[in-house]
Amino acid sequence: MFVQDIDKQIEDYKARIESLEAERAAQAKKIEGFDAFEAAIAKVSADYGVSRDELYMSKGDELVEWVKSMSKLSHRPDAYNDLKSYFARVIGREGNAPKKASAKATGPKLEVGSYRNPHTGETLEKIKRNPKDLDNWISEYGLDTVQSWKL
Incomplete structure (x- = not known):
């Protein structure tokens, strides 16, 4: 079988390759940004004596709101699912799981x-x-x- 428009398919593949190369460059730039962010945190820690824990604690309310906002997404990131399963295990281990309503009365028992x-x-x-x-x-x-x- 012979493909009549092989030149058109080659052009389509070249365009797709260019698109993928642009995505790869954008991803590399993001990774560079993450590295710069890590370096900035290390510099703040060294210059001002702020630990990572203190930094995260100061942003605690924002982190909580961020996690809550992830629950509303149709496709939740792995981080959300990891946190959800982690806290489910912790709650189960500590015995703080929501208790089902008991049908039994809690007062002293008397015969009918x-x-x-x-x-x-x-x-x-x-x-x-x-x-x-x-x-x-x-x-x-x-x-x-x-x-x-x-x-």
């Missing part, structure tokens, strides 16, 4: 049934959870006493 307060003559019925007045009795008279009032 009716309870009569001998001081007031009032009767309350417990079905699932302690009624508010029953909890008040427990805090006022004590759990053992209220348990003894079961009918």
Whole structure:
């Protein structure tokens, strides 16, 4: 099979090569900028006695906002994903993971049934959870006493 417009394809490839060479030059300039930035940080550290940690701490709020802004991007950078997985591991290790809501009541447990307060003559019925007045009795008279009032 013979290609009729081979000269056109060669020109297209040359244009693509020129575009890639321009990208490579731009990338080299950025790397040079990163190196200059590192040198500037080292100079500030030496001249003013500022450590990297102090520098980053002084920019902490800006760094937090930068990380938050990365979460809104459709394609998140690797740095964001690395930070996300790191903090998930730290939170899991420290036991600070968000706790699921418990369906169980946190107050003292009483058996299901009716309870009569001998001081007031009032009767309350417990079905699932302690009624508010029953909890008040427990805090006022004590759990053992209220348990003894079961009918």
